[in-house]
Amino acid sequence: MRVAVASSGDDLDAPVDMRLGRCANIIVVETDTMNFEVYSNPGALAGTGAGVAAAQVVADAGAEAVIAGNFGINSLRAFSNGGITAYIGSGTVRQAVQALLDDELEAVE
Amino acid sequence: MPEQNKPTVSVAAGKGGTGKTLFATSLAVALNEVNPGQVQLIDCDVEEPNADILLHPQITQQTPVNVLVPEVDLDICTRCGQCAKHCQFSAIAVIRDAVLTFPDLCAACGVCAYVCPTGAITEVNRQVGSVAHGSTVQGIKFVQGRLSVGDQRATPVTKATGSQTDDSMITILDAPPGTACPMQETIEFSDYCILVTEPTPFGLANLEDSVATCQRMGIPCGVVINRDQAGWPGVEDYCAGEGIDILLRIPQDRQIAEAYARGETLADAFPQWRDELVRVYNDVVEALLQTATTKVKE
Structure with missing residues (x-):
């Protein structure tokens, strides 16, 4: 499974960002191998529409799930319509992905 | 100045809260x-229009703004994502099979429809506000713009409101506070901008921004000092230094405040004004004539 994680850093040991829309990078992890790709978030410096811009990156990267500290209404609308599940997560990117695999994360409606 | 063009x-x-609306409505009444x-009074403060509270007009017509x-025909759309890629405001997104629009983020630029290779996007009207038309018992023509509740882009409504300016009438435009787009959009319809301020350091700081905005836009301006009282000379020193006319001083006066609180203009409550x-x-007319004469001589 491909999982997108909002992060303030650029590797698996970087922290999960509190906000999807304004995170520096979106790290997309292939959970079978723990290989990852780093996408910079165009929403980080956007005047408005940050959540939508970040959601577009997540979708274009082919992720099926997304983890962040929190989500705004626009990105959640995008994910729920596009069939991408959003989860609240914390800790490092690696820890958050592991928590998802261990079924410990809560999906956001 | 020709009679047809006031x-x-x-x-x-x-x-x-500086006194714009009190001054604008008082000027219109006088x-x-x-x-x-x-005389025509146009309330361009579409985010919080309130000139009606002082002028008590009868509204006879409302026009939508x-x-x-964009509206997407999902049967024609190939989900290529060009629209989302080109939108500068993230107002349209292609999330896997879903195409979502976010009208409150949209700047109505039309680039999504322009780049769509299959013609799946058409642009449709969305109401963001309204313009009210009416008049007062005394015969002041009244126009007031109002942004719809929940909408955040004031400028299109400001523009639709200010464009009601009738050059054959004496028109007073009540601008929104600040110096951002809605204020600029308003004063662009005017030949002269009267800046209302208070004789305080805070008032001066805001006045300097307003003057700079007028200067950048090439609109001559003068100053009205509201709640004037002796004490701090900063505003007067600034105006003297910049060569800006102080057109009027409205004193700090409890009676004026009480009349305002009752919904009366200066001109209604105090005919001597x-x-x-x-x-x-x-x-103002004289200053504009002089500027025009100087320009002709140059």
Whole structure:
């Protein structure tokens, strides 16, 4: 499974960002191998529409799930319509992905 | 100045609560006394229009203000994502099979429809506000813009409201506070901008921003000092240094505040102010004539 994680850093040991829309990078992890790709978030410096811009990156990267500290209404609308599940997560990117695999994360409606 | 083309005056201030609306409505009432039926007051503060509270107009007509937003035909759309890629405001997104529009983020630029290779996007009207038309018992023509609740883009409504300026009338535009787009959009319709301020450091800081905005836009301006009282000379020193006319001083006076709180303009509550208000407009006309003459000589 491909999982997108909002992060303030650029590797698996970087922290999960509190906000999807304004995170520096979106790290997309292939959970079978723990290989990852780093996408910079165009929403980080956007005047408005940050959540939508970040959601577009997540979708274009082919992720099926997304983890962040929190989500705004626009990105959640995008994910729920596009069939991408959003989860609240914390800790490092690696820890958050592991928590998802261990079924410990809560999906956001 | 030809009779058919009367100068339009905007009334602005760097911050809210300075006295813009009190001055603008008072000016309209005083001018209408000497030019009955030839005065128009346009309330361009569409985020919080309130000139009606002081002028008590009868509204006879409401016209909608629309902006264009995209509508996607999902049967034609190939989900190529060009629209989302080109939108500068993230107002449209292609999330896997879903195509989502976010009308409140849309700037109505139309690039999504322009780049769509299959013609799946059409631009449709979306109402973001309205413009009310009416008049007061005394015959002041009244126009007031109002942004729809929940909408955040004031500028299209401001523009639709200010464009009601009638050059054959004496038009007073009540501008929104600050110096951002809606204020600029308003004063652009005017020949002269009257800046209302208070004789305080805070008032001066806002006045400096307002003056700079007028200068950048090439709109001549003068100053009205509201709640004037002796003490701090900063605003006067600044105006003297910049060569900006102080057109009027409205004193710090409890009676004026009480009349305002009752919903009365200066000109209604204190008829002795009418001549002074008319004089302000005449001074503005004179200043504009002089500028025009100077330009011709150059």
